Amino acid sequence: xxxxxxxxxxxxxxxxxxxxxxxxxxxxxxxxxxxxxxxxxxxxxxxxxxxxxxxxxxxxxxxxxxxxxxxxxxxxxxxxxxxxxxxxxxxxxxxxxxxxxxxxxxxxxxxxxxxxxxxxxxxxxxxxxxxxxxxxxxxxxxxxxxxxxxxxxxxxxxxxxxxxxxxxxxxxxxxxxxxxxxxxxxxxxxxxxxxxxxxxxxxxxxxxxxxxxxxxxxxxxxxxxxxxxxxxxxxxxxxxxxxxxxxxxxxxxxxxxxxxxxxxxxxxxxxxxxxxxxxxxxxxxxxxxxxxxxxxxxxxxxxxxxxxxxxxxxxxxxxxxxxxxxxxxxxxxxxxxxxxxxxxxxxxxxxxxxxxxxxxxxxxxxxxxxxxxxxxxxxxxxxxxxxxxxxxxxxxxxxxxxxxxxxxxxxxxxxxxxxxxxxxxxxxxxxxxxxxxxxxxxx
Numbered sequence: 417x418x419x420x421x422x423x424x425x426x427x428x429x430x431x432x433x434x435x436x437x438x439x440x441x442x443x444x445x446x447x448x449x450x451x452x453x454x455x456x457x458x459x460x461x462x463x464x465x466x467x468x469x470x471x472x473x474x475x476x477x478x479x480x481x482x483x484x485x486x487x488x489x490x491x492x493x494x495x496x497x498x499x500x501x502x503x504x505x506x507x508x509x510x511x512x513x514x515x516x517x518x519x520x521x522x523x524x525x526x527x528x529x530x531x532x533x534x535x536x537x538x539x540x541x542x543x544x545x546x547x548x549x550x551x552x553x554x555x556x557x558x559x560x561x562x563x564x565x566x567x568x569x570x571x572x573x574x575x576x577x578x579x580x581x582x583x584x585x586x587x588x589x590x591x592x593x594x595x596x597x598x599x600x601x602x603x604x605x606x607x608x609x610x611x612x613x614x615x616x617x618x619x620x621x622x623x624x625x626x627x628x629x630x631x632x633x634x635x636x637x638x639x640x641x642x643x644x645x646x647x648x649x650x651x652x653x654x655x656x657x658x659x660x661x662x663x664x665x666x667x668x669x670x671x672x673x674x675x676x677x678x679x680x681x682x683x684x685x686x687x688x689x690x691x692x693x694x695x696x697x698x699x700x701x702x703x704x705x706x707x708x709x710x711x712x713x714x715x716x717x718x719x720x721x722x723x724x725x726x727x728x729x730x731x732x733x734x735x736x737x738x739x740x741x742x743x744x745x746x747x748x749x750x751x752x753x754x755x756x757x758x759x760x761x762x763x764x765x766x767x768x769x770x771x772x773x774x775x776x777x778x779x780x781x782x783x784x785x786x787x788x789x790x791x792x793x794x795x796x797x798x799x800x801x802x803x804x805x806x807x808x809x810x811x812x813x814x815x816x817x818x819x820x821x822x823x824x825x826x827x828x829x830x831x832x833x834x835x836x837x838x839x840x841x842x843x844x845x846x847x848x849x850x851x852x853x854x855x856x857x858x859x
Contacts, residue, residue, distance in 0.1 A: 419821040421812055424496040427828040431488050433790055434835050438482035440789050443557055443603060444610030444645075445475050446550035448637065453543045463629060463854075465539075468546065470630075470854035471614070472530055475549075477845050479527060481838060488831065496824060500804050500814030504581045507573060508563045511589060515559035523552030554603060561599045562589055567805050568796065569594035569664050581805070597660050598796075601653035604645050605792060608752065609785040611642035615759075616782035617850055619775040627853045632769060639763060639778070643756035650749055655711070661799065662712050665806065667726040668799035671735045672742040673708060674698045678722035682706035682715075686743075691736045696723075733802045741794040748788040755781065 449468050456464035490512075493501045501509075526548040534542045566573075572588025573581050583589070615638025621631030662669040669675075674686045676696045685708040689701030709718040723731055732738050759778060762768040769775075800806050804814045 420815055420817075420819070420824070423821045423824040423828065424815050424819075425811070427496065427824055427831065428489070428492055430828060431485065431492070431831055431835075432793075434839075435482065435485040435489060436790060436793065437786060438478045438485065439553075439557070440606045440609045440786065441613060442475055442478045442482060443553045444606035444608070445471055445478070445613070446546075446553045447607060448610055448614060448641065449475065450543075450546050450550045451637070453546045457539060457543055463633060466854040467630065467633060469531075469534075470849075472527075472546070472549075473849055474846055476527060476531060477842065477849070479523070481842050483524075484838065485835065496816055496819055497804075497814055498816035498819075500809070503579055503809060503814070504805060507566060507581050507583050507589075510583070510586075511559045511563040511566070515556050515563075519552045519555035519559060521552075523549055523556060526552065557603055557606070558599055561602060562592070562595055564796070565592045565595040565598055568598075568800055569660075570805050570808055575808075581808075594660055594664065597653065597656040601649065601657050601792075604649045604653050605785070605789050607645040608642060608649055609789060611638045611645055612752075612778075612782045612785045614638035615642055616779050619779040620850070621853070622769055623772065623775055623779065627855070630854045635768065635775075635778070636763060639756055639759040639768070642752070643760050646749065646752040646756055650753065654746075654749070659712060662720070665799060666721050667723070667730045668732055668738070670721060670723045670726070671732045672738050672795060672799060673720075674701075674739050675708075675720060675722040677724050678719060680719060682709040682717040683712075683720040683722075684708060685711065691739050693735060729802070732798055732800075734798055738795060738798040741791040741798060745788050745791040745795060748784055748791075752785070752788070 449471050452464045452468035452471070455461070456468065526545040529537070530542065530545040530549055533545065537545070566589060569592060570581075571592050572583055572585035574584050575581055589595075614634050618631045618634030618636070618638055621627040622635065658669070661672070673683070674689060674691055675683055676698070682705070684703040684705045686698055686701050686703045689698035689703070692699045706716045709720060710716050712718070712720065723735070755777065759768060759774060762771055762774065802811050803809060804811050
């Protein structure tokens with residue numbers, strides 16, 4: 417049974433990690449595309465229109481890869497997690513169906529019109545199609561986050577005698593107190609990723625002394641939006657999410673912050689340290705007293721329950737992974753604010769385009785928002801364990817008893833091989849698009 421749970425979770429973790437490489441860029445990039453198209457309508461300067469079409473092509477490649485890698489996860493609900501689907505399908509099936517019917521078709525339909533219909537529709541309708549692509553991509557995130565929010569903080573349900581969950585309050589799905597903070601945090605994180613990608617492409621063009629006009633536009637747009645979104649990611653959206661975890665999942669909050677023992681007069685915030693699960697402490701820690709209590713409750717001496725206040729079965733079953741995921745996410749977010757603040761300062765001083773070390777740093781920084789996004793999702797999902805539906809349905813009760821661990825491992829190896837090929841194809845297509853530049857795109 418433990419092997420079955422491990423391989424089922426490992427397969428889903430791998431497929432969803434690879435899949436989320438793509439939606440996080442499309443959701444953020446759609447906003448930037450709308451911005452470039454809007455600038456073109458206002459100023460009638462062709463470079464803005466070229467920029468919108470250039471990044472829409474990158475968007476289209478990402479969107480296609482996201483669809484291809486997203487389909488296997490849907491199948492896993494019926495194969496590896498059949499019991500979970502049987503018990504909760506009448507609830508999560510509604511939000512997932514709405515994601516497919518309303519947002520996916522909206523996004524895909526108007527994506528084709530944006531790419532191929534500019535001359536036929538005219539510029540204002542072309543802008544509208546870009547805006548509807550943006551709306552569809554963000555609506556998709558809303559419905560997916562509504563599903564996840566219900567699993568994190570179940571509301572509006574009742575449990576029948578046969579153990580099945582049914583919805584008794586449809587509006588509760590979308591008024592869930594977990595949903596809005598998670599959605600805003602997730603979408604702003606997607607904007608951070610896209611901003612860094614746009615800035616990285618701009619830095620690449622400037623360093624290569626190629627497409628300089630576009631390079632300056634991309635770099636300026638990327639660093640300004642990157643700073644704004646990185647700050648918003650920390651506050652208020654990140655702060656709001658952390659307070660939600662402290663309120664609704666206190667055991668998870670203690671684990672991700674590394675609080676092994678309850679402190680009577682306020683909790684310290686741990687900056688650096690390693691969880692020691694044998695001695696129940698943080699080794700080699702660097703911490704600031706009382707700051708965590710103040711950030712969470714605005715009271716310096718507010719007591720925050722440590723892991724010693726909870727039963728073992730209530731705690732996340734992989735505390736070190738949760739702790740490190742959370743601290744990697746927060747650490748990278750802090751670095752993002754620092755680097756983008758420096759870049760905006762030199763942009764204001766009109767020196768950014770000539771500071772090569774900073775341009776190199778920005779160019780090579782683009783993978784790190786992906787890492788921060790993925791570790792952020794790991795924090796949410798590891799924090800929910802050992803539950804699939806927090807407090808109600810254990811992970812061990814949601815797997816498919818008829819799918820063996822050997823079958824799951826075999827298909828996992830198949831996914832690894834297939835996704836490696838898809839990843840290489842994706843890099844080739846995006847690399848070729850960037851190499852051609854905004855002026856030499858064909859549609």
